[in-house]
Amino acid sequence: MSDPAAVAAQALTVAVLCRSDEPALARTLASLGVAAQRAATASGPRCVRFAICVNGPGEGNALAAARDFAARDSAATVQLIVDERPDKARAWNLVRAACTTPLLAFCDADVDVAPDALALLVAALENAPDVALASARQVPVIVRADGTPAALVARAAAIPYRFDFQVVGGRLYVMRTGAVERMPEALLLEDGWLSAQLGNDALRTVHAAEVYFRPPSTLADYFRERLRTEAGKIQIRAQRADAGRPQQPIARYRWGTILGVLGASDVPLVAVNLGVRFCARGLAELAARRGRSIRWSPIVSSKPQPNEVP
Numbered sequence: 001m002s003d004p005a006a007v008a009a010q011a012l013t014v015a016v017l018c019r020s021d022e023p024a025l026a027r028t029l030a031s032l033g034v035a036a037q038r039a040a041t042a043s044g045p046r047c048v049r050f051a052i053c054v055n056g057p058g059e060g061n062a063l064a065a066a067r068d069f070a071a072r073d074s075a076a077t078v079q080l081i082v083d084e085r086p087d088k089a090r091a092w093n094l095v096r097a098a099c100t101t102p103l104l105a106f107c108d109a110d111v112d113v114a115p116d117a118l119a120l121l122v123a124a125l126e127n128a129p130d131v132a133l134a135s136a137r138q139v140p141v142i143v144r145a146d147g148t149p150a151a152l153v154a155r156a157a158a159i160p161y162r163f164d165f166q167v168v169g170g171r172l173y174v175m176r177t178g179a180v181e182r183m184p185e186a187l188l189l190e191d192g193w194l195s196a197q198l199g200n201d202a203l204r205t206v207h208a209a210e211v212y213f214r215p216p217s218t219l220a221d222y223f224r225e226r227l228r229t230e231a232g233k234i235q236i237r238a239q240r241a242d243a244g245r246p247q248q249p250i251a252r253y254r255w256g257t258i259l260g261v262l263g264a265s266d267v268p269l270v271a272v273n274l275g276v277r278f279c280a281r282g283l284a285e286l287a288a289r290r291g292r293s294i295r296w297s298p299i300v301s302s303k304p305q306p307n308e309v310p
Contacts, residue, residue: 011047011101012039012122012174017091018066018109020056023303025109026065032107033069035118042119043126050078051095056086062109089187096182105174110303112212113172120209121174132179132202133194135169136209150215153222154301156272157215162261164205167195172211184239188294189232196236217301219276224299226280231294234284 014036018025029052040048052066063082070078081094096104103125105118117136124134140158142150170191180197187193195203216222262270287294 010044010103011049012036012103012105012118013049013051013095013099013101013177014105014107014118015051015053015092015095015099016066016107016109017053017055017088017095018062019086019298020054020058020060020062021298022060022062022109024111025062026068028107028109028111028113029065029069031111031113031115032118034115035113038116039118039122042116043123046122047101049099049101051081051099052078053081053083053091053095055083055088055091057084087185089183089190089193090185092190093182093185096177096180099177102177103174104177105172106170107211108171108213110213111171114210114212117172117209117211118174120206121172124204124206124209125174125176128204130202131204132198133168133173133175134204134206134209135167136172136211137164137205137207138169138171139210139212140215141212142215151217152268153219153272154215154217156269156276157222157225159262159266159269159273164207166200166203166205167191168198168203169205169211170194171213172209187232188228188235188296192229192232193236193239196240214302216299221299221301223276223280224297226276227284227294228296230277230281230284231287234288238288 014032016025016028016032032050036048036050040046050069052069054063054066066080070080079098081091081098083091083094092106095106103122105121107113113136121134121136125131138161140154140161142155142158144150168191173191175194179202180194183190183193183197216225284294
């Protein structure tokens with residue numbers, strides 16, 4: 001018979017942070033349910049709980065999907081947190097404050113999680129005591145539902161995910177609960193903040209653990225995504241300066257590896273990627289100098305296609 005104390009000592013909370021208007025939560029929870037079952041038995045009995053934070057005004061699709069999951073899932077404890085403010089960092093803090101398990105997984109609400117991803121991330125932490133956070137490899141889905149290649153913009157947006165920059169992969173990661181107590185609210189780049197807070201050496205990307213997502217497929221959506229990223233970097237730099245902390249790059253760029261992997265067919269994709277990146281960076285810097293904040297709304301073209309069941 002399993003020792004209840006030992007099971008509790010290995011407990012894992014799987015947290016999903018979700019805007020109230022998110023259309024893909026049901027699909028994400030279905031894949032997470034399978035992954036959680038494997039994580040619960042991969043290295044002996046383990047208690048796995050869920051915490052779903054639905055944030056934003058109104059009762060949209062996400063809240064109904066979360067309630068349905070909680071009603072159907074008899075194998076795990078599901079805690080539902082509802083907050084009226086659409087702030088992902090605030091939702092992160094609410095979940096972190098409510099969870100006491102030794103390990104805490106965070107997952108985006110519009111992804112598909114590979115069945116063994118959670119088990120692999122948990123094992124990575126258990127096998128490396130000096131690692132504070134383990135991320136899944138983020139795999140962009142660049143094929144349409146009918147099997148045809150995605151738009152050029154989506155393929156350009158997918159280029160960086162070929163490489164490991166030794167940062168927090170924000171779509172799915174498992175962290176030691178005590179590693180970070182709280183993050184500042186209104187962050188634009190939560191995973192970047194975690195990367196800067198913990199430091200590259202405390203992070204691991206587990207390449208065998210995969211999480212699948214759709215990159216933006218319209219130029220407008222891709223530009224807004226990059227604008228948020230560049231503005232988030234500026235925000236993090238300003239916070240570090242205010243705290244008197246040294247300014248260091250968030251990511252590690254191994255240019256030799258990058259140039260060695262890219263081929264001639266990637267030139268148009270790289271051109272689009274860099275063009276959008278540099279324009280977004282320029283506008284973000286201009287907005288910061290003028291004291292303007294970047295407003296954020298979901299990327300529509302990264303959501304499930306009309307012929308898919310979310």
